[in-house]
Amino acid sequence: MADESQQETTHFGFQTVAKSEKADKVADVFHSVAAKYDLMNDLMSFGIHRVWKRFTIDSSGVRRGQRVLDLAGGTGDLTAKFSRLVGETGQVVLADINSSMLKMGREKLRNLGISGNVSYVQANAEALPFPDNYFDCITISFGLRNVTEKEKALASMFRVLKPGGRLLVLEFSKPLLEPLSKAYDAYSFHILPRIGQLVAKDAESYRYLAESIRMHPDQETLKAMMNDVGFENTTYFNMTGGIVALHRGFKF
Numbered sequence: 001m002a003d004e005s006q007q008e009t010t011h012f013g014f015q016t017v018a019k020s021e022k023a024d025k026v027a028d029v030f031h032s033v034a035a036k037y038d039l040m041n042d043l044m045s046f047g048i049h050r051v052w053k054r055f056t057i058d059s060s061g062v063r064r065g066q067r068v069l070d071l072a073g074g075t076g077d078l079t080a081k082f083s084r085l086v087g088e089t090g091q092v093v094l095a096d097i098n099s100s101m102l103k104m105g106r107e108k109l110r111n112l113g114i115s116g117n118v119s120y121v122q123a124n125a126e127a128l129p130f131p132d133n134y135f136d137c138i139t140i141s142f143g144l145r146n147v148t149e150k151e152k153a154l155a156s157m158f159r160v161l162k163p164g165g166r167l168l169v170l171e172f173s174k175p176l177l178e179p180l181s182k183a184y185d186a187y188s189f190h191i192l193p194r195i196g197q198l199v200a201k202d203a204e205s206y207r208y209l210a211e212s213i214r215m216h217p218d219q220e221t222l223k224a225m226m227n228d229v230g231f232e233n234t235t236y237f238n239m240t241g242g243i244v245a246l247h248r249g250f251k252f
Protein backbone atom coordinates (compact mmCIF):
# COMPACT_ATOMS: atom_id res chain seq x y z
CA MET A 1 0.00 0.00 0.00
CA ALA A 2 1.30 3.49 -0.83
CA ASP A 3 2.49 5.53 2.12
CA GLU A 4 0.27 8.60 2.14
CA SER A 5 2.87 10.61 4.06
CA GLN A 6 5.16 10.35 1.03
CA GLN A 7 3.47 13.08 -0.96
CA GLU A 8 4.71 13.94 -4.42
CA THR A 9 6.99 16.96 -4.24
CA THR A 10 8.17 19.73 -6.53
CA HIS A 11 10.31 22.87 -6.39
CA PHE A 12 9.21 26.24 -5.15
CA GLY A 13 12.42 28.14 -5.85
CA PHE A 14 15.08 26.20 -3.93
CA GLN A 15 12.55 24.73 -1.47
CA THR A 16 11.04 21.30 -1.90
CA VAL A 17 7.29 21.47 -1.31
CA ALA A 18 4.31 19.16 -1.79
CA LYS A 19 2.94 19.52 -5.33
CA SER A 20 -0.41 20.45 -3.82
CA GLU A 21 1.16 23.49 -2.09
CA LYS A 22 3.02 25.10 -4.98
CA ALA A 23 0.10 26.86 -6.69
CA ASP A 24 -0.86 28.62 -3.44
CA LYS A 25 2.70 29.72 -2.83
CA VAL A 26 2.98 31.07 -6.39
CA ALA A 27 -0.38 32.81 -5.92
CA ASP A 28 0.95 34.55 -2.79
CA VAL A 29 3.93 35.85 -4.79
CA PHE A 30 1.80 37.35 -7.56
CA HIS A 31 -0.89 38.75 -5.24
CA SER A 32 1.95 40.49 -3.42
CA VAL A 33 3.79 41.92 -6.43
CA ALA A 34 0.83 42.67 -8.77
CA ALA A 35 0.58 46.40 -8.02
CA LYS A 36 4.30 47.03 -8.62
CA TYR A 37 4.79 44.34 -11.28
CA ASP A 38 5.30 46.60 -14.33
CA LEU A 39 7.58 49.04 -12.52
CA MET A 40 9.69 46.18 -11.14
CA ASN A 41 9.99 44.59 -14.60
CA ASP A 42 11.42 47.80 -16.02
CA LEU A 43 13.77 48.31 -13.07
CA MET A 44 15.04 44.73 -12.82
CA SER A 45 15.65 44.23 -16.53
CA PHE A 46 16.73 47.83 -17.29
CA GLY A 47 13.78 47.90 -19.70
CA ILE A 48 15.16 44.99 -21.75
CA HIS A 49 12.02 42.86 -21.18
CA ARG A 50 10.37 45.13 -23.75
CA VAL A 51 12.90 44.01 -26.39
CA TRP A 52 12.38 40.31 -25.49
CA LYS A 53 8.61 40.77 -25.80
CA ARG A 54 8.95 42.67 -29.10
CA PHE A 55 10.99 39.78 -30.51
CA THR A 56 8.29 37.35 -29.34
CA ILE A 57 5.59 39.30 -31.17
CA ASP A 58 7.76 39.52 -34.30
CA SER A 59 8.35 35.74 -34.20
CA SER A 60 4.66 34.91 -33.73
CA GLY A 61 3.54 35.38 -37.35
CA VAL A 62 0.15 36.57 -35.99
CA ARG A 63 -2.05 38.25 -38.60
CA ARG A 64 -5.35 40.11 -38.79
CA GLY A 65 -8.39 38.04 -37.89
CA GLN A 66 -6.50 35.41 -35.87
CA ARG A 67 -7.27 34.07 -32.41
CA VAL A 68 -4.46 34.36 -29.84
CA LEU A 69 -4.11 33.12 -26.25
CA ASP A 70 -1.74 35.13 -24.03
CA LEU A 71 -1.41 32.56 -21.26
CA ALA A 72 -0.14 33.61 -17.83
CA GLY A 73 -0.62 36.99 -19.45
CA GLY A 74 -0.46 38.96 -16.19
CA THR A 75 -0.52 42.70 -16.80
CA GLY A 76 -1.07 42.19 -20.53
CA ASP A 77 2.05 43.52 -22.32
CA LEU A 78 1.75 40.92 -25.07
CA THR A 79 -2.05 41.09 -25.17
CA ALA A 80 -1.84 44.84 -25.91
CA LYS A 81 0.41 44.22 -28.91
CA PHE A 82 -1.59 41.25 -30.20
CA SER A 83 -4.83 43.21 -29.92
CA ARG A 84 -3.51 45.73 -32.45
CA LEU A 85 -2.15 42.98 -34.73
CA VAL A 86 -5.33 40.87 -34.97
CA GLY A 87 -7.61 43.88 -35.43
CA GLU A 88 -11.38 44.02 -35.04
CA THR A 89 -11.95 40.65 -36.71
CA GLY A 90 -9.50 38.84 -34.44
CA GLN A 91 -9.61 37.87 -30.78
CA VAL A 92 -7.08 37.86 -27.93
CA VAL A 93 -7.69 35.99 -24.69
CA LEU A 94 -5.60 37.03 -21.70
CA ALA A 95 -5.68 34.08 -19.31
CA ASP A 96 -4.03 33.99 -15.89
CA ILE A 97 -4.55 31.99 -12.72
CA ASN A 98 -4.16 35.02 -10.47
CA SER A 99 -7.04 37.46 -9.89
CA SER A 100 -4.76 40.33 -8.79
CA MET A 101 -2.61 40.10 -11.93
CA LEU A 102 -5.73 39.85 -14.13
CA LYS A 103 -7.18 42.94 -12.45
CA MET A 104 -3.99 44.93 -13.07
CA GLY A 105 -3.97 43.73 -16.69
CA ARG A 106 -7.59 44.64 -17.30
CA GLU A 107 -7.16 48.12 -15.81
CA LYS A 108 -3.96 48.80 -17.73
CA LEU A 109 -5.40 47.77 -21.09
CA ARG A 110 -8.60 49.73 -20.46
CA ASN A 111 -6.47 52.83 -19.74
CA LEU A 112 -4.61 52.23 -23.01
CA GLY A 113 -7.96 52.21 -24.82
CA ILE A 114 -7.69 48.51 -25.68
CA SER A 115 -11.04 46.72 -25.65
CA GLY A 116 -13.44 45.02 -28.02
CA ASN A 117 -11.23 42.18 -29.21
CA VAL A 118 -9.75 41.24 -25.79
CA SER A 119 -11.31 38.96 -23.18
CA TYR A 120 -10.05 37.97 -19.74
CA VAL A 121 -10.22 34.48 -18.30
CA GLN A 122 -9.04 33.19 -14.93
CA ALA A 123 -7.55 29.80 -15.73
CA ASN A 124 -4.83 27.36 -14.78
CA ALA A 125 -2.42 26.58 -17.63
CA GLU A 126 -2.62 22.90 -16.64
CA ALA A 127 -6.31 22.62 -17.51
CA LEU A 128 -7.25 25.20 -20.13
CA PRO A 129 -11.01 25.83 -20.39
CA PHE A 130 -11.07 26.14 -24.20
CA PRO A 131 -12.18 23.82 -27.02
CA ASP A 132 -9.72 21.65 -28.95
CA ASN A 133 -8.06 23.23 -32.02
CA TYR A 134 -9.16 26.75 -31.09
CA PHE A 135 -6.18 29.19 -31.18
CA ASP A 136 -3.85 30.17 -34.02
CA CYS A 137 -1.12 31.15 -31.57
CA ILE A 138 -0.41 30.75 -27.86
CA THR A 139 2.23 32.69 -25.93
CA ILE A 140 3.35 32.06 -22.39
CA SER A 141 5.79 34.72 -21.29
CA PHE A 142 7.67 34.30 -17.99
CA GLY A 143 4.82 32.06 -16.87
CA LEU A 144 5.79 28.42 -17.44
CA ARG A 145 8.44 28.57 -14.69
CA ASN A 146 5.69 29.05 -12.12
CA VAL A 147 3.48 26.17 -13.24
CA THR A 148 3.56 23.02 -11.10
CA GLU A 149 2.96 20.41 -13.82
CA LYS A 150 4.75 21.86 -16.83
CA GLU A 151 4.23 18.79 -19.07
CA LYS A 152 0.51 18.85 -18.31
CA ALA A 153 0.38 22.56 -19.19
CA LEU A 154 2.27 22.05 -22.46
CA ALA A 155 -0.11 19.20 -23.39
CA SER A 156 -3.09 21.43 -22.59
CA MET A 157 -1.68 24.17 -24.85
CA PHE A 158 -1.11 21.62 -27.61
CA ARG A 159 -4.73 20.49 -27.36
CA VAL A 160 -6.24 23.98 -27.73
CA LEU A 161 -3.96 25.00 -30.63
CA LYS A 162 -5.28 24.63 -34.17
CA PRO A 163 -3.33 22.41 -36.55
CA GLY A 164 -0.82 24.82 -38.13
CA GLY A 165 -0.81 26.88 -34.93
CA ARG A 166 2.26 27.70 -32.86
CA LEU A 167 3.30 28.02 -29.26
CA LEU A 168 5.85 30.58 -28.12
CA VAL A 169 7.43 30.17 -24.69
CA LEU A 170 9.40 33.20 -23.52
CA GLU A 171 11.26 32.33 -20.35
CA PHE A 172 14.45 32.79 -18.39
CA SER A 173 16.97 30.18 -19.41
CA LYS A 174 20.62 29.21 -19.01
CA PRO A 175 23.31 31.86 -19.74
CA LEU A 176 25.73 30.63 -22.39
CA LEU A 177 28.99 31.92 -20.89
CA GLU A 178 30.38 31.28 -17.42
CA PRO A 179 31.46 34.92 -16.68
CA LEU A 180 27.97 36.15 -17.60
CA SER A 181 26.49 33.43 -15.39
CA LYS A 182 28.56 34.56 -12.39
CA ALA A 183 27.66 38.25 -12.78
CA TYR A 184 24.02 37.31 -13.27
CA ASP A 185 24.02 35.18 -10.10
CA ALA A 186 25.51 38.01 -8.08
CA TYR A 187 22.89 40.40 -9.45
CA SER A 188 19.93 38.03 -8.95
CA PHE A 189 20.71 36.79 -5.46
CA HIS A 190 22.11 39.98 -3.91
CA ILE A 191 20.69 42.98 -5.74
CA LEU A 192 17.26 41.81 -6.95
CA PRO A 193 15.81 41.04 -3.49
CA ARG A 194 17.01 44.47 -2.31
CA ILE A 195 15.27 46.23 -5.19
CA GLY A 196 12.20 44.09 -4.37
CA GLN A 197 12.33 45.20 -0.75
CA LEU A 198 12.75 48.88 -1.61
CA VAL A 199 10.11 49.13 -4.33
CA ALA A 200 7.57 46.37 -3.65
CA LYS A 201 8.32 45.98 0.08
CA ASP A 202 8.81 42.29 -0.62
CA ALA A 203 12.30 40.77 -0.81
CA GLU A 204 11.03 37.18 -0.51
CA SER A 205 9.07 37.20 -3.78
CA TYR A 206 12.12 38.44 -5.66
CA ARG A 207 14.29 35.81 -3.98
CA TYR A 208 11.76 33.26 -5.30
CA LEU A 209 12.11 34.83 -8.76
CA ALA A 210 15.90 34.30 -8.74
CA GLU A 211 15.61 30.76 -7.38
CA SER A 212 12.81 29.71 -9.72
CA ILE A 213 14.91 30.82 -12.71
CA ARG A 214 17.75 28.53 -11.62
CA MET A 215 15.36 25.58 -11.22
CA HIS A 216 13.75 26.03 -14.65
CA PRO A 217 14.70 23.58 -17.43
CA ASP A 218 17.49 24.80 -19.73
CA GLN A 219 17.07 25.42 -23.47
CA GLU A 220 17.51 21.83 -24.68
CA THR A 221 15.42 20.31 -21.86
CA LEU A 222 12.48 22.59 -22.56
CA LYS A 223 12.74 21.87 -26.29
CA ALA A 224 12.58 18.13 -25.53
CA MET A 225 9.57 18.65 -23.23
CA MET A 226 7.73 20.48 -26.04
CA ASN A 227 8.56 17.72 -28.51
CA ASP A 228 7.37 15.07 -26.02
CA VAL A 229 3.83 16.46 -26.00
CA GLY A 230 3.70 16.63 -29.80
CA PHE A 231 5.17 19.95 -30.93
CA GLU A 232 7.18 19.83 -34.15
CA ASN A 233 9.84 22.00 -35.82
CA THR A 234 10.70 23.20 -32.32
CA THR A 235 13.50 25.77 -32.18
CA TYR A 236 14.75 28.32 -29.71
CA PHE A 237 16.40 31.70 -29.91
CA ASN A 238 18.74 32.83 -27.15
CA MET A 239 18.56 36.46 -26.12
CA THR A 240 20.88 38.50 -23.90
CA GLY A 241 23.44 35.68 -23.86
CA GLY A 242 20.90 32.99 -23.00
CA ILE A 243 19.56 34.78 -19.91
CA VAL A 244 16.26 34.52 -21.76
CA ALA A 245 15.20 32.14 -24.55
CA LEU A 246 12.22 32.10 -26.86
CA HIS A 247 11.08 28.57 -27.76
CA ARG A 248 8.72 28.10 -30.68
CA GLY A 249 6.97 24.90 -31.70
CA PHE A 250 4.21 24.03 -34.18
CA LYS A 251 1.21 21.72 -34.08
CA PHE A 252 0.69 20.01 -37.43
Ligand SMILES: C[S@@+](CC[C@H](N)C(=O)[O-])C[C@H]1O[C@@H](n2cnc3c(N)ncnc32)[C@H](O)[C@@H]1O
Pocket residue numbers: 026030071072073074075076077095096097098101123124125126140141142143146147148
Ligand atom coordinates in the same frame (compact mmCIF):
# COMPACT_ATOMS: atom_id res chain seq x y z
C1 LIG B 1 6.12 36.75 -14.21
S1 LIG B 1 4.41 36.91 -14.55
C2 LIG B 1 4.39 37.14 -16.31
C3 LIG B 1 3.31 38.08 -16.78
C4 LIG B 1 3.36 38.43 -18.26
N1 LIG B 1 3.17 37.27 -19.10
C5 LIG B 1 4.67 39.10 -18.61
O1 LIG B 1 5.44 38.54 -19.40
O2 LIG B 1 4.93 40.21 -18.11
C6 LIG B 1 3.87 35.24 -14.37
C7 LIG B 1 2.38 35.08 -14.45
O3 LIG B 1 2.09 33.68 -14.50
C8 LIG B 1 0.87 33.48 -13.82
N2 LIG B 1 0.74 32.05 -13.49
C9 LIG B 1 1.45 31.35 -12.59
N3 LIG B 1 1.05 30.06 -12.56
C10 LIG B 1 0.07 29.94 -13.48
C11 LIG B 1 -0.75 28.86 -13.93
N4 LIG B 1 -0.61 27.63 -13.42
N5 LIG B 1 -1.66 29.10 -14.89
C12 LIG B 1 -1.82 30.34 -15.41
N6 LIG B 1 -1.08 31.41 -15.03
C13 LIG B 1 -0.14 31.21 -14.09
C14 LIG B 1 1.01 34.40 -12.61
O4 LIG B 1 -0.22 34.61 -11.99
C15 LIG B 1 1.63 35.63 -13.25
O5 LIG B 1 0.67 36.55 -13.67
